[in-house]
Amino acid sequence: MKRKRLTAFLLIILLTPVFAFGQSPLKGSVERIKVHGKSLEGNLEGNPTDPDVSIYLPPSYKKESKRRYPVVYLLHGFTDTDAQWYGFVKHWINLPVIADKVFSAGQAQEMIIVTPNALTRAGGSYYSNSITAGNWEDFVSKELVAYVDQHYRTIAIAASRGLAGHSMGGYGTIRIGERHPEIFSSIYLLSPCCLAPGNARSAEALAKIEAVKTPEDIAKADFMTKVALAYASAWSPNPLRPPFYTDAIVENGKLNPALEIKWNANMSLPSIDQYITNLKQMKGIGFDAGDRDQPIASNIKILHQVLDNYKIEHSYEEYQGDHINKIGERIETKMLPFFSKNLATK
Known part of the structure; x- marks a missing residue:
């Protein structure tokens, strides 16, 4: 009887997937490279014209040499860097760990994630074109996309490109996304700043x-x-x-x-009506913010109402949280599945 129980136990061990016993999930890899930006040349602040760029390659990338992948360009927030988001420097978020968890669990289709280091002398460019900070909108939407398509196995069409960002990066996402539907087909804004005027200064x-x-x-x-x-x-x-x-x-x-x-002319809500035709071309639009993150939560509610008025399909949520405390969770459970649903894999 004991021998039968032992045999049955051994069979269970042999037939049970190894990860059930605590093995780490499948891991992707991260590369940190430099990408030259002709559009950044001559900026008066002296910001780098070859910014660092962190690139997350999903678990199967180095194993399936003929497979091509959709790409999400993820823009970091004000005073942040790509190094902080990708685990090179200790920070409140570690994107590769989140992505590994999502992809190894099959919660979303695999994709490449790309983040440029957009830290400037003043703390950030708001992903805008400026002779002072550099033409960051052009760098992200044209030069960075072209470089990644040339050097990595991407699906080099708009239908397979997404754009996302947190805070200043969320602002950059709607700014660049609404201007360039021919490059990005889906956008996701995480707690986007700077949508509307109203920051009174004492x-x-x-x-x-x-x-x-x-x-x-x-x-x-x-x-x-x-x-x-x-x-x-x-x-x-x-x-x-x-x-x-x-x-x-x-x-x-x-x-x-x-x-x-x-400044007010560069806020997103005052100018959004000029880009409705472009936004209607989007395959997916999503945004969210924590209820304690004001005035951002109030502003995305207005954005939600504007898109509703124009009958533009989108996802919108105000959740319990502040500006940063649930961003990792939102990327895991909302943003990556959103792009998995909306980005073409062929």
Whole structure:
């Protein structure tokens, strides 16, 4: 009787998948390369023209040499870097670990994920075109896509390309996506910033901006001061005003009204009606934010209403959370399955 039980136990062991006993999930690989951006050449801030780019290759990529993959371009947020998102530097998120979990469990079809290092002198370019920060919109939508298609086994058509991002990257996603449906067919915005005007700046905040006199002072500035400097670099550049090469942010103790007009014109909601035809071409549009992440949660609700008015299909959710505490979970359970559903695999 004991021998029969032992034999049955051995058969169970032999027939049970190895991963059930704690083996790590199948793992993809990460490459960190440099990609030259002609569109970044000559930027007045002196930002790199060969930014680092982190690329996640799914588990089967190096085993199935003839297989081609859809690609998601994932844009990081303000003051972040690709190194932080891909585990090279300790951060609040590790994208390859999340992707490995999703793909090894079969929760989504495998895809390549690409993230450029978009950190600039001011903290971020908002993925816009600017003589001061560089033409980041062009770099992402044209040069980076072309490079990845030439050097990796991608499915080089819009139907197989997605664009996503968090915070500043979410803003960059809708900015670039609505302008380039011929390049990206699906977009997903994670807690996107900068959709609407409304960030009133106190006298104290304006004084902090005025206190930044040299580029070296930027590193010492607080977060919101850096945001204002980055807005100016991206949206109100001025090649005649060194050392920041932007229009004056503060005039007579108040926010420069001419500059504020330029900033507001670059917010997504005021201009979205101009891109409805392009958005209607999208295969998939998704966005979400935590309910404690204000004013972002309120702004994506307006975006939801606008798209509803135009009868543009999309997914929208306001979940319990703040700006960063559930982003990894959202990528795992929402964003990657969203692209798995919407990106073509052939």
